[in-house]
Amino acid sequence: MFGLIDCNNFYASCERVFNPSLNGKPVVVLSNNDGCIIARSNEAKALGIKMGTPAFQIKEEVARYGISVFSSNYVLYGDMSARVMSIIAQHVPELEIYSIDEAFINFDGIRDISQTGKEVVHKVTKGTGIPVSLGVAPTKTLAKLANKYAKKYPAYQRVCIIDTEEKRIKALQLCEIGDVWGIGRRIARKLQAEGIFTAYDFTLMAQSRVRKHLTIVGERTWKELRGESCIDMDAAPPPKKQICTSRSFGTMIEDFESLSEAIATHAATCARKLREQHSYAVSIMVFIHTNGFREDLPQYWQNAVLKLPVPTADTIEIVQYALKGLRQIFLQGFRYKKAGVIITEITQHAQLGLFDTVDRNKRERLMTVVDQINGEHANRIKLAVQGNGRKWKLKQELLSQRYTTDLKEIINVNCK
């Protein structure tokens, strides 16, 4: 049996842990640059605040209902996530961290799943202050579904188990087709046009028709919903095949100087991510573009791909090549909104070059030391060309404190 445990309204819940006066009140968290809504408390959902809505469009509701609004605080959420995951790991035989707020659990070999499940949910909530829910079923897709019901119906007390044919069919009949894991907006619309409205309807389709119209991806979902497990546990995720770092700017920028600071910073982040998974970049892509929403302004979207002479994870080298790419595509006279670096080709083996002029052993030792220091104090060591980001940094006007990772921002309790 598979379990899916996930944190309820994770980012909003993190903000509440350190600010209990927000309990019972509507809370929303914004995307990078304070752009749009990416997390909502139940109270905010009840007010009809939709996921993905641009922040400026809900100004009126914020004032009228007293909604608390936060910028994303990924340092805080990442740390809270690690705490949640480590508590879960203490109670179950196998754990697959699926995203910042979700994990699959392998319940094989556990005698009383209901008892263990309830215990895990209780321990996490007690240990971190983050409410979680658990769904259990014979396949991952059904576990996702069970999780939805664990959240939706209070009677389940946050743990819902689909362990009989009767429960499986009931769950499928109550589930709209678009709510199934693996069925997105496009395919949901396509299926609805053919008269398929629930997950149950979908499982009654002929396998050949599913295969033909939805490819083997849809076929897998179809099988999983029928109780045949096709998606296994993946305890140690394989190294990434592509690594991307990009950001929109807080304000639009025009000068090459600021753009190169941003590109250098993103390239340095990519290099660090590469080293974390012990990989090397074979080729990289640099892109810049203007603000597509501003139809009144001249537009420019461009990218450059560069092959590295020798596969590398060296910050200095990757930054050099990224800036070379930027020089190839930069044009004066546009107001840029976003820039990024993508490592498009990755290898696990550093093949040395015959005409290589870089002392790679020395550089690797240097990077190890840099990573060590930056591991303790983020961004303490960086290249001068990365600059200070004053002109292009993110907009984060509503940021909460990094309560758990910075002594200077630790929670302050006044006892009178």
Place this chain on the structure above:
DNA sequence: TCTGGGGTCCTAGGACCC
């Protein structure tokens, strides 16, 4: 004024090979 960021997988079609 203001609209996120980082991934994966699959397919179709073209280029190229023997």
Place this chain on the structure above:
DNA sequence: TCTGGGGTCCTAGGACCC
């Protein structure tokens, strides 16, 4: 009317996830 067959690799685009 007629134009091999079978295979690989690459890329762009589409779909999905959180």
